[in-house]
Amino acid sequence: MIFCKTKGGWTIHLDFLQLLTTPFKQGQIPLLFFPARAEVLPEPLGLVLILASWNFPISLALDPVIGAISAGNTVVLKPSELSPASSSFLANTVPRYLDSAALKVIEGGHDAAEQLLQQKWDKIFFTGSSRVGRIIMAAAANHLTPVTLELGGKCPTILDSLSISDLEVAIKRIVGGKWGLCSGQACIGIDYVLVEEKFASILVELLKKCIKAFFGDSMPNLKNLCRIVSKSHFDRVSNLLGDPRVAASIVHGGSWDEQNLMIEPTILLDPPLDADIMSEEIFGPLLPIITLNKIEESIEFINLRPKPLAIHAFTKNERFKKKLLSETSSGSITFNDAIVQFVADSLPFGGVGESGIGRYHGKYSFDTFSHEKAVLQRSFYLDLEPRYPPWNDFKLDFIKLAYKFDYLGLLLLLSGLRRIFKRSN
Numbered sequence: 001m002i003f004c005k006t007k008g009g010w011t012i013h014l015d016f017l018q019l020l021t022t023p024f025k026q027g028q029i030p031l032l033f034f035p036a037r038a039e040v041l042p043e044p045l046g047l048v049l050i051l052a053s054w055n056f057p058i059s060l061a062l063d064p065v066i067g068a069i070s071a072g073n074t075v076v077l078k079p080s081e082l083s084p085a086s087s088s089f090l091a092n093t094v095p096r097y098l099d100s101a102a103l104k105v106i107e108g109g110h111d112a113a114e115q116l117l118q119q120k121w122d123k124i125f126f127t128g129s130s131r132v133g134r135i136i137m138a139a140a141a142n143h144l145t146p147v148t149l150e151l152g153g154k155c156p157t158i159l160d161s162l163s164i165s166d167l168e169v170a171i172k173r174i175v176g177g178k179w180g181l182c183s184g185q186a187c188i189g190i191d192y193v194l195v196e197e198k199f200a201s202i203l204v205e206l207l208k209k210c211i212k213a214f215f216g217d218s219m220p221n222l223k224n225l226c227r228i229v230s231k232s233h234f235d236r237v238s239n240l241l242g243d244p245r246v247a248a249s250i251v252h253g254g255s256w257d258e259q260n261l262m263i264e265p266t267i268l269l270d271p272p273l274d275a276d277i278m279s280e281e282i283f284g285p286l287l288p289i290i291t292l293n294k295i296e297e298s299i300e301f302i303n304l305r306p307k308p309l310a311i312h313a314f315t316k317n318e319r320f321k322k323k324l325l326s327e328t329s330s331g332s333i334t335f336n337d338a339i340v341q342f343v344a345d346s347l348p349f350g351g352v353g354e355s356g357i358g359r360y361h362g363k364y365s366f367d368t369f370s371h372e373k374a375v376l377q378r379s380f381y382l383d384l385e386p387r388y389p390p391w392n393d394f395k396l397d398f399i400k401l402a403y404k405f406d407y408l409g410l411l412l413l414l415s416g417l418r419r420i421f422k423r424s425n
Contacts (some may be wrong), residue, residue, distance in 0.1 A: 008190075029376075031403055036378040044072030044372040045146075046122030047126075051113065051136070052079050053127040053150075054229055055185045057086035057383075064125045065103065067108075067365025073123070074102050078116060081109040081129075082229050112180055121145050123369060129281070148358030148368055151351055154185035157307045157322070157338065158298045159195040160315035161205065167206065170314040175210040177312065177338030178266050183226045184285040185233075188310045188332075188342055191282050194298040204267060204289065208252050211265045219255040219264050225259040228284060234261045237284035240277040241266070270394055280316070296320065299327050301360035307331075307353035313340040333356050 029038045048068045052061035061079050069076045077094075077324030079087035091105045117124075117139035126136045127150040131284060132347045140147045143151070157174060178190040183208040195203055228234040238256055241247055246268065247254070268288045271277055277288060292298060295315075302311065309331040313324055321335060334341045341347055350359030360368045386398035400411040 010190070010367075012363075016029045030403070030405055031407060032384070033378060036376060038377075039375050041375050042071065043365070043373050044071060045369055045371055048073045048075045048125065049121045050075060050077045051115055051116075051124070051126045051128070052377060053078065053187075054082035055081035055182045056087075058090070058395075060127050060150075061083050061086075061090060064124070064127075064365065067360055068123075068125070068369040069098075069103060071366050071369040073369050075104070076116065077103065077105045077106065078113060078299070105141070107150065118401065121318070123148070124183045125368075126150065133356075146151060147357050148350070148360065150187065150310065150349075150358075150360075151354065151356040152283070152306045153306055153351070153355040154189055154191040154278075154281055155310045155330075156294065156298070156302055157190045158311070158313040158315065158316060159199070160295050160313070160320065161196070161199065162314065162316065163241055166316070167202075171203075171206045171210050173336075173338050174312075174314075175207060175214055179211070179215060179225060179285050181232070182337060183228065183263070183265075185226075185229060186339070188339055189283075189411060190287065190312060190338055191308075192288040192290055192303060194277070194290050194292060194295070196295050197277075197293065200289060204251050204269060207267055207287075211252070211310035215265055219257060219262070222264065225262070225265070225384045228263060229261075229340075231261065232256065233284070234263070237286065238261060238273075240280070240284075240286060243272075243275050244273050246271045246277050254351045255283075271385055281374055284399070295321060296323070299323060302328050302330075307350045307351070307355055309355040310334065310341070310400075331359075 020145075029036060034379075050061070050064050050068065052064075055291060057079060061077060065075055065077055077090070079090050081087065084210045087107050091107050094103060094105050106116065117136065120143045122145065124145055125137060125148045126133060130151045130153065133149045133151045136149065139149055145389050157177070159170065159174070162170060164255075174193065177185055181189050185191075193203070215225045227235060234256075241250070241254060249268040251267050251269045251270040253264040256263040258372075263285050266286045268277070268286065270291055271288050273290075277286065282288075290301070302308070311319070311324065311328060311330045311333040313333065313335050315321060316337065323371070324333060327353055332341050332347070332349070341348060344361035347359045347361065348359035348364040350356050358368055384398075386402075387394040397413055398410065401413060
Protein backbone atom coordinates (compact mmCIF):
# COMPACT_ATOMS: atom_id res chain seq x y z
CA MET A 1 0.00 0.00 0.00
CA ILE A 2 2.75 2.43 0.91
CA PHE A 3 4.71 1.83 -2.33
CA CYS A 4 1.51 2.11 -4.37
CA LYS A 5 0.69 5.41 -2.73
CA THR A 6 4.12 6.84 -3.52
CA LYS A 7 3.87 5.65 -7.12
CA GLY A 8 0.42 7.24 -7.30
CA GLY A 9 1.89 10.51 -6.03
CA TRP A 10 4.42 10.54 -8.87
CA THR A 11 1.65 9.80 -11.36
CA ILE A 12 -0.55 12.64 -10.13
CA HIS A 13 2.25 15.18 -10.32
CA LEU A 14 3.49 13.98 -13.74
CA ASP A 15 -0.02 14.02 -15.22
CA PHE A 16 -0.86 17.49 -13.93
CA LEU A 17 2.58 19.15 -13.76
CA GLN A 18 1.91 21.58 -16.60
CA LEU A 19 -1.43 22.54 -15.06
CA LEU A 20 0.12 22.97 -11.61
CA THR A 21 2.91 25.22 -12.86
CA THR A 22 0.75 27.38 -15.16
CA PRO A 23 -0.10 30.84 -13.81
CA PHE A 24 -3.78 30.98 -13.00
CA LYS A 25 -5.96 34.03 -13.42
CA GLN A 26 -7.67 35.56 -10.46
CA GLY A 27 -11.25 36.77 -10.48
CA GLN A 28 -12.18 40.27 -11.48
CA ILE A 29 -9.95 42.94 -10.06
CA PRO A 30 -11.31 46.32 -8.96
CA LEU A 31 -12.52 48.53 -11.79
CA LEU A 32 -10.19 51.26 -10.54
CA PHE A 33 -7.27 49.28 -11.97
CA PHE A 34 -8.76 49.14 -15.49
CA PRO A 35 -7.16 48.31 -17.86
CA ALA A 36 -5.25 45.58 -16.01
CA ARG A 37 -5.05 41.84 -15.47
CA ALA A 38 -4.01 39.79 -12.46
CA GLU A 39 -2.69 36.28 -12.02
CA VAL A 40 -0.95 34.10 -9.48
CA LEU A 41 2.35 32.53 -10.49
CA PRO A 42 3.58 29.48 -8.55
CA GLU A 43 7.33 29.61 -8.07
CA PRO A 44 9.72 27.27 -6.23
CA LEU A 45 10.82 28.20 -2.74
CA GLY A 46 14.42 27.21 -3.46
CA LEU A 47 16.53 24.82 -1.42
CA VAL A 48 14.46 22.40 0.67
CA LEU A 49 15.49 20.12 3.54
CA ILE A 50 13.33 17.05 4.09
CA LEU A 51 13.83 15.07 7.32
CA ALA A 52 12.02 11.77 6.95
CA SER A 53 10.59 9.41 9.54
CA TRP A 54 11.47 5.79 10.24
CA ASN A 55 8.06 4.13 10.48
CA PHE A 56 7.23 4.35 6.76
CA PRO A 57 10.76 5.11 5.59
CA ILE A 58 10.12 4.99 1.83
CA SER A 59 6.72 6.66 1.55
CA LEU A 60 7.34 9.37 4.14
CA ALA A 61 10.64 10.20 2.44
CA LEU A 62 9.51 10.21 -1.19
CA ASP A 63 6.02 11.69 -0.79
CA PRO A 64 7.28 15.16 0.16
CA VAL A 65 10.17 14.84 -2.30
CA ILE A 66 7.63 14.41 -5.11
CA GLY A 67 5.93 17.67 -4.21
CA ALA A 68 9.18 19.56 -3.73
CA ILE A 69 10.73 18.43 -7.03
CA SER A 70 7.56 18.97 -9.06
CA ALA A 71 7.35 22.50 -7.67
CA GLY A 72 10.86 23.15 -9.03
CA ASN A 73 12.91 23.05 -5.83
CA THR A 74 16.25 21.44 -5.14
CA VAL A 75 16.08 18.98 -2.27
CA VAL A 76 18.32 17.52 0.39
CA LEU A 77 16.73 14.41 1.87
CA LYS A 78 17.86 12.91 5.15
CA PRO A 79 16.27 9.52 5.87
CA SER A 80 15.97 8.34 9.46
CA GLU A 81 18.94 6.55 10.95
CA LEU A 82 16.47 4.25 12.76
CA SER A 83 15.62 2.58 9.44
CA PRO A 84 19.17 1.96 8.14
CA ALA A 85 18.25 -0.51 5.38
CA SER A 86 15.77 1.91 3.81
CA SER A 87 18.16 4.82 4.31
CA SER A 88 20.91 2.92 2.50
CA PHE A 89 18.50 1.92 -0.27
CA LEU A 90 17.50 5.54 -0.89
CA ALA A 91 21.10 6.79 -0.75
CA ASN A 92 22.24 4.20 -3.28
CA THR A 93 19.21 4.15 -5.58
CA VAL A 94 18.13 7.79 -5.91
CA PRO A 95 21.39 8.98 -7.60
CA ARG A 96 20.98 6.29 -10.26
CA TYR A 97 17.74 7.81 -11.50
CA LEU A 98 17.66 11.45 -10.45
CA ASP A 99 20.08 14.33 -10.97
CA SER A 100 22.15 14.73 -7.81
CA ALA A 101 22.15 18.48 -8.43
CA ALA A 102 18.38 18.44 -7.89
CA LEU A 103 18.08 15.79 -5.15
CA LYS A 104 20.76 14.65 -2.76
CA VAL A 105 20.38 12.03 -0.04
CA ILE A 106 22.45 12.47 3.11
CA GLU A 107 22.65 9.66 5.65
CA GLY A 108 23.56 10.03 9.29
CA GLY A 109 22.31 10.32 12.86
CA HIS A 110 21.67 13.20 15.20
CA ASP A 111 25.00 14.86 14.43
CA ALA A 112 24.23 15.00 10.72
CA ALA A 113 20.76 16.39 11.43
CA GLU A 114 22.17 19.08 13.70
CA GLN A 115 24.72 20.14 11.09
CA LEU A 116 22.02 20.32 8.44
CA LEU A 117 19.80 22.43 10.68
CA GLN A 118 22.58 24.95 11.16
CA GLN A 119 22.44 25.77 7.44
CA LYS A 120 20.08 28.22 5.80
CA TRP A 121 17.18 26.64 3.93
CA ASP A 122 14.23 28.02 2.04
CA LYS A 123 11.94 25.36 3.52
CA ILE A 124 12.22 22.57 6.07
CA PHE A 125 9.83 19.62 5.99
CA PHE A 126 9.89 17.28 9.00
CA THR A 127 7.97 14.14 9.89
CA GLY A 128 8.36 12.85 13.44
CA SER A 129 7.59 13.51 17.07
CA SER A 130 6.39 16.74 18.66
CA ARG A 131 9.52 16.80 20.82
CA VAL A 132 11.85 16.83 17.81
CA GLY A 133 9.45 19.11 15.96
CA ARG A 134 10.08 21.81 18.56
CA ILE A 135 13.84 21.46 17.97
CA ILE A 136 13.33 21.75 14.20
CA MET A 137 11.17 24.84 14.58
CA ALA A 138 13.63 26.52 16.94
CA ALA A 139 16.50 25.90 14.49
CA ALA A 140 14.43 27.18 11.57
CA ALA A 141 13.63 30.37 13.47
CA ASN A 142 17.30 31.39 13.35
CA HIS A 143 16.97 31.94 9.60
CA LEU A 144 13.21 32.67 9.53
CA THR A 145 12.81 29.49 7.50
CA PRO A 146 9.22 28.32 6.94
CA VAL A 147 8.49 24.80 8.16
CA THR A 148 6.02 22.03 7.57
CA LEU A 149 5.85 19.79 10.63
CA GLU A 150 4.02 16.49 10.27
CA LEU A 151 3.81 15.40 13.90
CA GLY A 152 1.23 13.26 15.65
CA GLY A 153 -0.32 13.13 19.09
CA LYS A 154 -2.98 11.02 20.69
CA CYS A 155 -5.50 10.20 17.96
CA PRO A 156 -8.82 9.11 19.47
CA THR A 157 -11.34 6.68 18.09
CA ILE A 158 -14.99 7.11 19.05
CA LEU A 159 -17.20 4.03 18.98
CA ASP A 160 -20.93 4.79 19.05
CA SER A 161 -23.80 2.33 19.37
CA LEU A 162 -23.97 0.20 16.21
CA SER A 163 -25.79 -2.86 14.93
CA ILE A 164 -23.97 -6.16 15.32
CA SER A 165 -23.09 -6.34 11.63
CA ASP A 166 -21.78 -2.77 11.60
CA LEU A 167 -19.94 -3.31 14.88
CA GLU A 168 -18.09 -6.31 13.49
CA VAL A 169 -16.85 -4.23 10.56
CA ALA A 170 -15.88 -1.40 12.90
CA ILE A 171 -13.90 -3.78 15.12
CA LYS A 172 -11.89 -5.08 12.16
CA ARG A 173 -11.11 -1.55 11.08
CA ILE A 174 -10.09 -0.53 14.59
CA VAL A 175 -7.81 -3.55 14.99
CA GLY A 176 -6.32 -3.00 11.54
CA GLY A 177 -5.91 0.72 12.22
CA LYS A 178 -4.23 0.13 15.57
CA TRP A 179 -1.99 -2.89 15.12
CA GLY A 180 -1.91 -3.42 11.35
CA LEU A 181 0.24 -0.33 10.71
CA CYS A 182 3.68 -0.95 12.19
CA SER A 183 2.22 -2.40 15.38
CA GLY A 184 0.79 0.96 16.38
CA GLN A 185 3.91 2.91 15.37
CA ALA A 186 2.07 5.34 13.08
CA CYS A 187 1.30 9.01 13.59
CA ILE A 188 -2.34 8.63 12.53
CA GLY A 189 -2.71 5.26 14.25
CA ILE A 190 -5.42 4.81 16.85
CA ASP A 191 -4.12 5.86 20.26
CA TYR A 192 -7.19 5.15 22.41
CA VAL A 193 -10.90 4.34 22.11
CA LEU A 194 -13.82 6.21 23.67
CA VAL A 195 -16.98 4.17 24.22
CA GLU A 196 -20.03 4.16 26.45
CA GLU A 197 -19.50 2.07 29.58
CA LYS A 198 -22.39 -0.28 28.80
CA PHE A 199 -20.68 -1.35 25.55
CA ALA A 200 -17.16 -1.78 26.96
CA SER A 201 -17.37 -5.50 27.73
CA ILE A 202 -18.60 -6.49 24.26
CA LEU A 203 -15.98 -4.21 22.71
CA VAL A 204 -13.20 -5.93 24.64
CA GLU A 205 -14.42 -9.39 23.68
CA LEU A 206 -14.76 -8.55 19.99
CA LEU A 207 -11.31 -6.93 19.98
CA LYS A 208 -9.80 -10.07 21.53
CA LYS A 209 -11.48 -12.25 18.93
CA CYS A 210 -10.27 -10.11 16.05
CA ILE A 211 -6.72 -9.85 17.43
CA LYS A 212 -6.56 -13.63 17.67
CA ALA A 213 -7.73 -13.99 14.05
CA PHE A 214 -5.32 -11.37 12.73
CA PHE A 215 -2.21 -11.84 14.87
CA GLY A 216 -2.47 -15.01 16.97
CA ASP A 217 -3.56 -15.74 20.52
CA SER A 218 -0.33 -15.54 22.53
CA MET A 219 3.16 -14.13 22.55
CA PRO A 220 4.89 -17.24 21.09
CA ASN A 221 2.29 -17.50 18.31
CA LEU A 222 2.28 -13.91 17.11
CA LYS A 223 2.17 -13.42 13.35
CA ASN A 224 1.61 -10.55 10.92
CA LEU A 225 2.93 -8.12 13.53
CA CYS A 226 6.09 -6.07 13.26
CA ARG A 227 8.60 -5.49 16.02
CA ILE A 228 9.28 -2.25 17.84
CA VAL A 229 11.82 -0.24 15.87
CA SER A 230 14.61 -0.02 18.47
CA LYS A 231 15.57 -0.94 22.02
CA SER A 232 15.03 2.59 23.26
CA HIS A 233 11.51 2.70 21.78
CA PHE A 234 10.82 -0.76 23.16
CA ASP A 235 11.81 0.41 26.63
CA ARG A 236 9.69 3.54 26.29
CA VAL A 237 6.55 1.58 25.31
CA SER A 238 7.02 -1.23 27.85
CA ASN A 239 7.67 1.31 30.60
CA LEU A 240 4.19 2.70 30.03
CA LEU A 241 2.94 -0.52 31.61
CA GLY A 242 5.31 -0.15 34.57
CA ASP A 243 2.84 1.94 36.55
CA PRO A 244 1.01 -0.57 38.82
CA ARG A 245 -2.27 1.27 38.25
CA VAL A 246 -1.84 0.89 34.48
CA ALA A 247 -0.83 -2.77 34.76
CA ALA A 248 -3.99 -3.42 36.77
CA SER A 249 -6.12 -2.15 33.88
CA ILE A 250 -4.80 -4.71 31.36
CA VAL A 251 -7.62 -6.94 30.10
CA HIS A 252 -5.72 -8.57 27.24
CA GLY A 253 -2.06 -9.10 26.39
CA GLY A 254 0.66 -7.31 28.31
CA SER A 255 3.49 -9.72 27.42
CA TRP A 256 6.64 -8.87 25.53
CA ASP A 257 9.83 -10.40 24.11
CA GLU A 258 12.69 -8.02 24.82
CA GLN A 259 15.22 -9.99 22.78
CA ASN A 260 13.13 -9.72 19.61
CA LEU A 261 11.66 -6.30 20.48
CA MET A 262 8.12 -7.66 20.25
CA ILE A 263 5.18 -6.49 22.35
CA GLU A 264 1.89 -8.34 22.33
CA PRO A 265 -1.25 -6.44 21.29
CA THR A 266 -2.48 -5.14 24.63
CA ILE A 267 -5.87 -3.78 25.67
CA LEU A 268 -6.34 -1.68 28.78
CA LEU A 269 -9.71 -0.78 30.26
CA ASP A 270 -9.93 2.61 31.95
CA PRO A 271 -6.28 3.17 32.86
CA PRO A 272 -5.74 6.27 35.08
CA LEU A 273 -6.09 9.43 33.02
CA ASP A 274 -3.10 10.98 34.81
CA ALA A 275 -0.80 8.09 33.84
CA ASP A 276 1.82 8.51 31.11
CA ILE A 277 -0.09 6.16 28.84
CA MET A 278 -2.92 8.71 28.68
CA SER A 279 -0.78 11.84 28.47
CA GLU A 280 1.93 10.75 26.01
CA GLU A 281 1.57 9.51 22.45
CA ILE A 282 1.77 5.72 22.80
CA PHE A 283 3.22 4.92 19.36
CA GLY A 284 3.07 1.22 20.07
CA PRO A 285 0.74 -1.78 20.39
CA LEU A 286 -1.08 -0.66 23.57
CA LEU A 287 -4.75 0.31 23.29
CA PRO A 288 -6.49 2.04 26.21
CA ILE A 289 -10.29 1.98 26.26
CA ILE A 290 -11.89 4.89 28.10
CA THR A 291 -15.51 4.52 29.13
CA LEU A 292 -18.05 7.34 29.18
CA ASN A 293 -21.61 7.65 30.41
CA LYS A 294 -22.77 9.11 27.09
CA ILE A 295 -20.86 9.05 23.82
CA GLU A 296 -21.45 12.81 23.43
CA GLU A 297 -19.01 13.26 26.33
CA SER A 298 -16.25 12.28 23.91
CA ILE A 299 -16.31 15.82 22.51
CA GLU A 300 -15.38 17.37 25.85
CA PHE A 301 -12.81 14.62 26.49
CA ILE A 302 -11.05 15.39 23.20
CA ASN A 303 -11.25 19.15 23.63
CA LEU A 304 -9.53 19.01 27.02
CA ARG A 305 -6.42 17.65 25.29
CA PRO A 306 -4.09 18.89 22.52
CA LYS A 307 -5.62 18.83 19.05
CA PRO A 308 -5.04 15.40 17.48
CA LEU A 309 -3.72 14.63 14.03
CA ALA A 310 -6.80 12.51 13.32
CA ILE A 311 -10.14 11.57 14.83
CA HIS A 312 -11.78 8.32 13.82
CA ALA A 313 -15.49 8.13 14.67
CA PHE A 314 -17.66 5.07 14.12
CA THR A 315 -21.25 6.31 14.18
CA LYS A 316 -24.34 6.49 11.99
CA ASN A 317 -25.82 9.35 13.99
CA GLU A 318 -25.80 12.34 11.61
CA ARG A 319 -26.47 14.82 14.41
CA PHE A 320 -23.47 13.50 16.35
CA LYS A 321 -21.31 13.71 13.20
CA LYS A 322 -22.23 17.38 12.80
CA LYS A 323 -21.35 18.07 16.44
CA LEU A 324 -17.96 16.39 16.02
CA LEU A 325 -17.26 18.44 12.91
CA SER A 326 -18.29 21.75 14.44
CA GLU A 327 -17.13 21.30 18.05
CA THR A 328 -13.75 19.55 17.71
CA SER A 329 -10.54 20.47 15.91
CA SER A 330 -8.15 17.96 14.37
CA GLY A 331 -5.97 17.47 11.33
CA SER A 332 -8.61 15.20 9.83
CA ILE A 333 -11.72 13.32 10.84
CA THR A 334 -12.79 10.02 9.32
CA PHE A 335 -16.18 8.49 9.87
CA ASN A 336 -16.63 4.72 10.03
CA ASP A 337 -13.07 3.85 9.06
CA ALA A 338 -9.50 4.42 10.18
CA ILE A 339 -6.24 5.42 8.49
CA VAL A 340 -7.60 5.33 4.92
CA GLN A 341 -7.61 9.13 4.64
CA PHE A 342 -3.82 8.97 4.46
CA VAL A 343 -3.87 7.34 1.02
CA ALA A 344 -6.44 9.74 -0.48
CA ASP A 345 -4.24 12.18 -2.40
CA SER A 346 -7.26 14.38 -3.13
CA LEU A 347 -7.35 15.23 0.59
CA PRO A 348 -4.75 17.33 2.41
CA PHE A 349 -2.82 15.53 5.12
CA GLY A 350 -1.50 17.47 8.09
CA GLY A 351 -2.08 18.43 11.68
CA VAL A 352 -3.27 21.43 13.62
CA GLY A 353 -1.93 22.88 16.85
CA GLU A 354 0.51 20.49 18.49
CA SER A 355 -0.17 17.78 15.91
CA GLY A 356 1.51 19.69 13.12
CA ILE A 357 1.89 22.71 10.88
CA GLY A 358 1.05 22.66 7.18
CA ARG A 359 -0.24 19.92 4.91
CA TYR A 360 0.72 17.90 1.83
CA HIS A 361 -0.35 15.05 -0.53
CA GLY A 362 -1.37 15.48 -4.15
CA LYS A 363 -1.73 19.10 -5.24
CA TYR A 364 -1.31 20.18 -1.61
CA SER A 365 2.29 18.96 -1.75
CA PHE A 366 2.95 21.19 -4.75
CA ASP A 367 1.37 24.13 -2.92
CA THR A 368 3.39 23.45 0.23
CA PHE A 369 6.68 23.75 -1.65
CA SER A 370 5.62 26.73 -3.79
CA HIS A 371 5.30 30.45 -3.30
CA GLU A 372 2.22 31.89 -4.96
CA LYS A 373 3.50 35.14 -6.40
CA ALA A 374 0.92 37.81 -7.12
CA VAL A 375 1.34 39.36 -10.57
CA LEU A 376 -0.51 42.54 -11.60
CA GLN A 377 -0.05 43.94 -15.10
CA ARG A 378 -1.31 47.42 -15.92
CA SER A 379 -1.42 49.70 -18.93
CA PHE A 380 -0.08 53.26 -19.15
CA TYR A 381 -3.54 54.50 -20.09
CA LEU A 382 -6.15 56.07 -17.81
CA ASP A 383 -3.81 57.33 -15.12
CA LEU A 384 -5.82 58.70 -12.19
CA GLU A 385 -4.37 62.03 -11.10
CA PRO A 386 -6.10 62.10 -7.66
CA ARG A 387 -3.65 59.44 -6.47
CA TYR A 388 -0.79 61.93 -6.60
CA PRO A 389 0.09 65.02 -4.47
CA PRO A 390 -0.44 67.88 -3.90
CA TRP A 391 -3.48 66.94 -1.84
CA ASN A 392 -6.75 68.80 -1.63
CA ASP A 393 -10.28 68.04 -0.46
CA PHE A 394 -11.29 66.65 -3.85
CA LYS A 395 -8.38 64.22 -3.97
CA LEU A 396 -8.90 63.09 -0.38
CA ASP A 397 -12.58 62.46 -1.05
CA PHE A 398 -11.59 60.52 -4.19
CA ILE A 399 -9.13 58.35 -2.25
CA LYS A 400 -11.68 57.63 0.50
CA LEU A 401 -14.31 56.57 -2.04
CA ALA A 402 -11.79 54.57 -4.05
CA TYR A 403 -10.64 52.74 -0.93
CA LYS A 404 -14.25 51.68 -0.35
CA PHE A 405 -14.73 50.84 -4.07
CA ASP A 406 -17.71 53.19 -3.97
CA TYR A 407 -18.10 53.63 -7.71
CA LEU A 408 -21.39 55.52 -7.49
CA GLY A 409 -19.79 57.99 -5.08
CA LEU A 410 -16.82 58.37 -7.43
CA LEU A 411 -19.14 59.13 -10.38
CA LEU A 412 -20.97 61.71 -8.33
CA LEU A 413 -17.68 63.23 -7.20
CA LEU A 414 -16.24 63.41 -10.72
CA SER A 415 -19.46 64.90 -12.09
CA GLY A 416 -19.58 67.50 -9.33
CA LEU A 417 -22.96 66.28 -8.06
CA ARG A 418 -21.53 64.98 -4.80
CA ARG A 419 -20.43 68.51 -3.85
CA ILE A 420 -23.90 69.82 -4.61
CA PHE A 421 -25.47 67.12 -2.43
CA LYS A 422 -23.12 68.01 0.43
CA ARG A 423 -24.08 71.69 0.22
CA SER A 424 -27.79 70.91 0.19
CA ASN A 425 -27.37 68.77 3.33
